Amino acid sequence: MKRMKFSGVSFILHTFMILVIIVCLFPVLWMCVISIKTVGERVSGFAALTVLHPTLSNFGRLFELIPIWSNLYNSLFTTILGTLTTLFFCALAGFAFAKYRFPGRNALFYFVIATMMISAEAGAIPLFIIMRRLHLINSLWSLIIPRIATAVGIFYLRQYILDVPDEMIEASRIDGCSDFGIFWRIVVPIIKPALASWASITAIVRWNDFFWPLLFLNKNDKYTLMVSVSMLPVSDGLATPWSVILAGTTMVIIPSILFYLGMQLFQRSGSLAGAVKG
Amino acid sequence: MFKTLKKYRIPYLFISPFFVLFLVFQLIPIIWTTFISFTEWKGLGSPVWVGLDNYRLMTQDYMVADAFWNTLLYWIAGIIGILLFALMIALCLNSSRLKFHKFFKTASFLPYVCASVAMGLIFGMLFDENAGLINEIIITFGGDRVPWLTSSAFSKIPVIILFNWRITPWFTIIILSGLLNISREYYEAATVDGANIVQQFFYITVPLLRNIMFFCMLTITVDTWKMFNESYILPGPGSSNTSLFQLIYQSAFKTFKLGYASALSVILILILLVISIVQFAIRRRQGEV
Amino acid sequence: MKKVLFVALMVVLLAMPMFAQGAGETKTTGSDTYPDGTILVWSTGQPQFREMYYDAWIERHRDIAPGVNVDSETISTMAAGQQKLSMYALSGDYDSMPEVIMLDTVGIVELSSAGLLQDVTDYYTPLADQFVDGAASDATVNGRVYGLPDAVRPQLLFYNAAIFEKYGVDPAMMDTFEGYYEAGKLLKERSNGKVYLSYIDPANYTWRYYGRRGLMPQANAKIWDDQGNIVIGSDPGTKLALGYLDKLNQAGLLYKTRMFQQPLYEATDDGTIATFYIGAFWDEFLRKNLTATVGDWRAMNAPVFEEIGTRGAPVSTSFCLVDTKSNEYTELFKMLWYDFQTDTEARNAWVTDMEKLNGPYSNPVSKKILADPFWQAPSDFYGGQSFRKAEGDGLANSSKNMMVTASDAEADSIISAEIEKYVAGEQTMDQAIANMDKELKLKIKKAKLP
Structure with missing residues (x-):
C-alpha cells in the first residue's frame, strides 16, 4: 500500500517535469523545424510541423539580407570582451570588499547592493547624449564600458572570495607578494569555479542583450546579431518569409544553447547551484 | 582624509571602477534626466523650460495610465507566476525520487539561455490569430480563435507568458541552490517526529527559504519594471500592452519628445524606489517578529 | 599554451576594428574624379x-x-x-x-x-x-x-478576376465605393463566407494605408485646418472615410491579418482575399509572394466616393x-x-x-x-493586362493629398493607436474619431506648420 502511494508521488513528479520540459523545449524545436522548410511551404497551424523538403537555403538567404559576418563579429566581440572585463573588475572589487578592512567598507558595500534597485535604463536619454560626447555611438565599446563592473557581479564574487582562507593571503603577503599579485595568483585560481559559472551567465546575458545595442548602434554593419535578427521581419522589403526569420532566430539561439550545454559538461558539479548563498 | 585615502589606497583603487562607472553612467544620467523632465526638448537645439507641464500632461495621458497598469500587471504576474513555478520546479529537482536528474535540470534551464527578442518573434508567430499554432490547438479542442495579439484584453497574456517562460529557470536555479543549503537532517528529524511532506514544506522549507525568496522578489521587481524586449517585440493594439519603459523609449526615440520621456523616467525611478523601500520595511518588520 | 591562445585571441579581437577602419579610408585621386x-x-x-x-x-x-x-x-x-x-x-x-x-x-x-x-x-x-x-x-x-x-504612383484596386468570375460578380461595379461594398457582400454571400473582400491590419498599417494614403484623401478629409487647428473630430470627410472603413469591417468583409506577412499571402493564394485596395506598390508584393494565383490578378482604378468623385491620391x-x-x-x-x-x-x-x-x-x-510603347506592354501576372498602362491611367482624376505639417509624424502615432483599438473591437469608429480629436488636442494642441 505504502509502496503504491510512493510510486504515485513519483509518477506525478515525473509527469510534471516532463510537461515542464515540453513547455521549455517546444518553441525552440518548432523554430528549428520551420527554419529548414522551403519558402512557400505552409507555416500556419499544424501544417507547420511537417517538413516535406528540408533545406538550408533559408540560412543562405539570411546572408543576403543582413551582414551576418560583421554582426556575428560584433556580438562575439562585445560578449567575450564584456564578459572578461566584467569578471576581472567585479572579482577585484569583490576581493577588496571581502578581504580588506578600510573606512566605509560596509556602507560602500550596502551602497553597491542598493544600486541594484536602480535601473540604468531610466537614464537612457542622457546616457545617449553622454555616449555621443564620448564618440561612442556606433562603437562596440559603448556596450562594454558602462558594465565593466556590475553590482550583482561584485556581490556574487565577494561571497565566494569570503571563503578564501585568510591565512593563505597573509602567508603570501609575508612572502612579499603585492596586493595585485595576491589577487591574481592566489584568489583568482581558488575562485575559478565561481568565475566560470558567473562567466557563463554573463556571456549569455551579453549575447542576448538587445536594448543597449538598439539604442547605441545605428548602422546595419555595426549592429549585433540580436538587433539584426529583431529587424528581420522588415528586412526583405517587409515580406520576409517566416522560415527565413526563424532561420535568423536559430542563428542566435542555437549557439547560446550549445555554449550552455558545453559549460554544463565542463563543470561537472553543481554549476550554478550555490549561485546565491542563503 | 587624504591620509586615509593614501593609507587604504589599494582597496579603494580596487573598488573604484564600479563607483566611477556608477557616477558617469547611472547617477549623472539620472540627475540629468530629472532636469530634462522640466523642459521641452526635441534633441536638437536647446531645451525650453516648461516647469511641470510634462508631469501635468502625464496625468491626462491615457497611454501613460495604460503603460503603468500594464507594467503593474507584469510585475504582479511575474512575482506570482515566476515564484510559484520556480518553487515547484525547484522542489521537483531537489526531490530524491526524481530520475534523470541532470537531464531535467539542464533542459529546464534552457529557456533562460534563449534570447528574449528571438523568442518574441517565435511567440508572435505561435500566438498569431489566424495562422498560429496555439489557436489551431484551441480549435482542435473545440474552442474559438483567441485574438491574442489583436485585442487589448488578451494582448498582455503573450507578453506575460514570454517573460515568465524565459525568466523562471533563472529563479528555479536560485531557489534550488537555497534548497540544497537546507540540511537533510531537518527533514529526517521531522520524519521521525511524524510530520508529513506538506507539514515539512510549511514548517521547514518555507521559513528557511525566506531570504532567497526575498532576493528573488527584489530582482523580479526591477526586471519587470524595466521590461522592454518582450512588449516591444509583441505589440498589441495601441498602447494595450506597452510597458512603462517601452513608452519612455517610444516617446524619446520615436517621436523625440525627450522632456516628456524624461518625466516618465523620473516616475519610473520613483516607483522603483518606493517599492524597494516598502519591501525592505516589510522585511525588517518580519525580521523583528 | 592556454595563455598564449588567450593573448592571441585578444590581440585579434582588438586589432580587427582597426583593420576594418584602415580598409575603409578614402584615398584621394585626381581632382576631376569623385573620391573613393x-x-x-x-x-x-x-x-x-x-x-x-x-x-x-x-x-x-x-x-x-x-x-x-x-x-x-x-x-x-x-x-x-x-x-x-x-x-x-x-x-x-x-x-x-x-x-x-x-x-x-x-x-x-x-x-x-x-x-x-x-x-x-x-x-x-x-x-x-x-x-x-x-x-x-x-x-x-x-x-x-x-x-x-x-x-x-496612383492608388489602384487589385482584384482576383478568377474569384469574381467564379461567383458571378462583375468587377466593373467596383467603380464606386458603394459598389465595392456591394461586391464584397455578394462575394461573401455566394462563397458561404469564405471569400473576404480585402484585409485589415491590426497594427499601425491600417491608418497608414487605409487612412492617410487611401480613404482620407479620397474623402477630402482633414486632420488640421489651414491654420493648423485640429478639426478631425468634426470633419465630414473623416467621418465619410473612416465611416466607410467601418462599414466594410462591420459587414465582415475584411480579413484581419497583418499586412505584408506570410499568412496574408497564404490566405490570398487560397482565394480567401479577393481584392487589394490602396497603393500601386502591391504590384511588387503580389508578384513576389503569390504563386497559386498568378495570372488571375487585374488592376483597375481606385473606386470613388460618389459625393466627392475623385480617384486615389497619388x-x-x-x-x-x-x-x-x-x-x-x-x-x-x-x-x-x-x-x-x-x-x-x-x-x-x-x-x-x-x-x-x-x-x-x-x-x-x-x-x-x-x-515609349514599352510602357503599354502586357504583363503575364495580370493575365495579359498591361499593368504599366493601368498604373499610368490610375493617375487620372486623382484626389489631393492631405496637408502635411511638422506635427504629422506624432499625429500618426496618436491616431493609429485609436484605429488599432477600433480594429480590436474595443471602441466604435465614432468613439475612435472623438478620441483622436481629444488626444491630438491634448498632446499637440496646434500643428506646427512647415
Whole structure:
C-alpha cells in the first residue's frame, strides 16, 4: 500500500517535469523545424510541423539580407570582451570588499547592493547624449564600458572570495607578494569555479542583450546579431518569409544553447547551484 | 582624509571602477534626466523650460495610465507566476525520487539561455490569430480563435507568458541552490517526529527559504519594471500592452519628445524606489517578529 | 599554451576594428574624379533591385567615379528611416548618415524643417518640364524643393478576376465605393463566407494605408485646418472615410491579418482575399509572394466616393539628399538620378529584368520614357493586362493629398493607436474619431506648420 502511494508521488513528479520540459523545449524545436522548410511551404497551424523538403537555403538567404559576418563579429566581440572585463573588475572589487578592512567598507558595500534597485535604463536619454560626447555611438565599446563592473557581479564574487582562507593571503603577503599579485595568483585560481559559472551567465546575458545595442548602434554593419535578427521581419522589403526569420532566430539561439550545454559538461558539479548563498 | 585615502589606497583603487562607472553612467544620467523632465526638448537645439507641464500632461495621458497598469500587471504576474513555478520546479529537482536528474535540470534551464527578442518573434508567430499554432490547438479542442495579439484584453497574456517562460529557470536555479543549503537532517528529524511532506514544506522549507525568496522578489521587481524586449517585440493594439519603459523609449526615440520621456523616467525611478523601500520595511518588520 | 591562445585571441579581437577602419579610408585621386567611397542610399521596399541599376550605371561612369560604389540599406518604412536619421542627428553622427534617403511628404516636411535635407530647387526647377506635372510638388516645402522625384504612383484596386468570375460578380461595379461594398457582400454571400473582400491590419498599417494614403484623401478629409487647428473630430470627410472603413469591417468583409506577412499571402493564394485596395506598390508584393494565383490578378482604378468623385491620391516618393556636411557625392547622385529618370533604353532593360526576377519597379516620371510603347506592354501576372498602362491611367482624376505639417509624424502615432483599438473591437469608429480629436488636442494642441 505504502509502496503504491510512493510510486504515485513519483509518477506525478515525473509527469510534471516532463510537461515542464515540453513547455521549455517546444518553441525552440518548432523554430528549428520551420527554419529548414522551403519558402512557400505552409507555416500556419499544424501544417507547420511537417517538413516535406528540408533545406538550408533559408540560412543562405539570411546572408543576403543582413551582414551576418560583421554582426556575428560584433556580438562575439562585445560578449567575450564584456564578459572578461566584467569578471576581472567585479572579482577585484569583490576581493577588496571581502578581504580588506578600510573606512566605509560596509556602507560602500550596502551602497553597491542598493544600486541594484536602480535601473540604468531610466537614464537612457542622457546616457545617449553622454555616449555621443564620448564618440561612442556606433562603437562596440559603448556596450562594454558602462558594465565593466556590475553590482550583482561584485556581490556574487565577494561571497565566494569570503571563503578564501585568510591565512593563505597573509602567508603570501609575508612572502612579499603585492596586493595585485595576491589577487591574481592566489584568489583568482581558488575562485575559478565561481568565475566560470558567473562567466557563463554573463556571456549569455551579453549575447542576448538587445536594448543597449538598439539604442547605441545605428548602422546595419555595426549592429549585433540580436538587433539584426529583431529587424528581420522588415528586412526583405517587409515580406520576409517566416522560415527565413526563424532561420535568423536559430542563428542566435542555437549557439547560446550549445555554449550552455558545453559549460554544463565542463563543470561537472553543481554549476550554478550555490549561485546565491542563503 | 587624504591620509586615509593614501593609507587604504589599494582597496579603494580596487573598488573604484564600479563607483566611477556608477557616477558617469547611472547617477549623472539620472540627475540629468530629472532636469530634462522640466523642459521641452526635441534633441536638437536647446531645451525650453516648461516647469511641470510634462508631469501635468502625464496625468491626462491615457497611454501613460495604460503603460503603468500594464507594467503593474507584469510585475504582479511575474512575482506570482515566476515564484510559484520556480518553487515547484525547484522542489521537483531537489526531490530524491526524481530520475534523470541532470537531464531535467539542464533542459529546464534552457529557456533562460534563449534570447528574449528571438523568442518574441517565435511567440508572435505561435500566438498569431489566424495562422498560429496555439489557436489551431484551441480549435482542435473545440474552442474559438483567441485574438491574442489583436485585442487589448488578451494582448498582455503573450507578453506575460514570454517573460515568465524565459525568466523562471533563472529563479528555479536560485531557489534550488537555497534548497540544497537546507540540511537533510531537518527533514529526517521531522520524519521521525511524524510530520508529513506538506507539514515539512510549511514548517521547514518555507521559513528557511525566506531570504532567497526575498532576493528573488527584489530582482523580479526591477526586471519587470524595466521590461522592454518582450512588449516591444509583441505589440498589441495601441498602447494595450506597452510597458512603462517601452513608452519612455517610444516617446524619446520615436517621436523625440525627450522632456516628456524624461518625466516618465523620473516616475519610473520613483516607483522603483518606493517599492524597494516598502519591501525592505516589510522585511525588517518580519525580521523583528 | 592556454595563455598564449588567450593573448592571441585578444590581440585579434582588438586589432580587427582597426583593420576594418584602415580598409575603409578614402584615398584621394585626381581632382576631376569623385573620391573613393560609398554612396549610401536608404530606401524602403527591396532596394537591392534598384541597386542593380545603380551598379550598372556606376560601371559605365568609371571615368569620373573610379572608386565609388552605391550601397542600399532597407528602411522598413519611410517613417522609420526618418526617425533613424533624426537619431543620427541627435547623436551628432554625420559620418554614418546616408547620402540619400527615400521619403514621402511627412518625412520631407519633418526633416527639411530640422535642416537635414539639401535644397535642390536650383537644380530641379530647370528640369521640371521634362517630368509629369507636379512630380516634385510633394517634395516642395514653402516653395523650396527638397527631393528629386522618384515615382508618382496612383492608388489602384487589385482584384482576383478568377474569384469574381467564379461567383458571378462583375468587377466593373467596383467603380464606386458603394459598389465595392456591394461586391464584397455578394462575394461573401455566394462563397458561404469564405471569400473576404480585402484585409485589415491590426497594427499601425491600417491608418497608414487605409487612412492617410487611401480613404482620407479620397474623402477630402482633414486632420488640421489651414491654420493648423485640429478639426478631425468634426470633419465630414473623416467621418465619410473612416465611416466607410467601418462599414466594410462591420459587414465582415475584411480579413484581419497583418499586412505584408506570410499568412496574408497564404490566405490570398487560397482565394480567401479577393481584392487589394490602396497603393500601386502591391504590384511588387503580389508578384513576389503569390504563386497559386498568378495570372488571375487585374488592376483597375481606385473606386470613388460618389459625393466627392475623385480617384486615389497619388503617392509621390522622392530621393532626398541628406546634408551630411561633406556632401561630396551630391552632384554624382544627381547625375545618377537624372539618368534613371530619363535614359529610356537603360530603364526599359532594367524593368524587363525586374519582371523576370519578380522585382519591384514603378512607372517613370519622365514624359519622354512614358511615351515609349514599352510602357503599354502586357504583363503575364495580370493575365495579359498591361499593368504599366493601368498604373499610368490610375493617375487620372486623382484626389489631393492631405496637408502635411511638422506635427504629422506624432499625429500618426496618436491616431493609429485609436484605429488599432477600433480594429480590436474595443471602441466604435465614432468613439475612435472623438478620441483622436481629444488626444491630438491634448498632446499637440496646434500643428506646427512647415
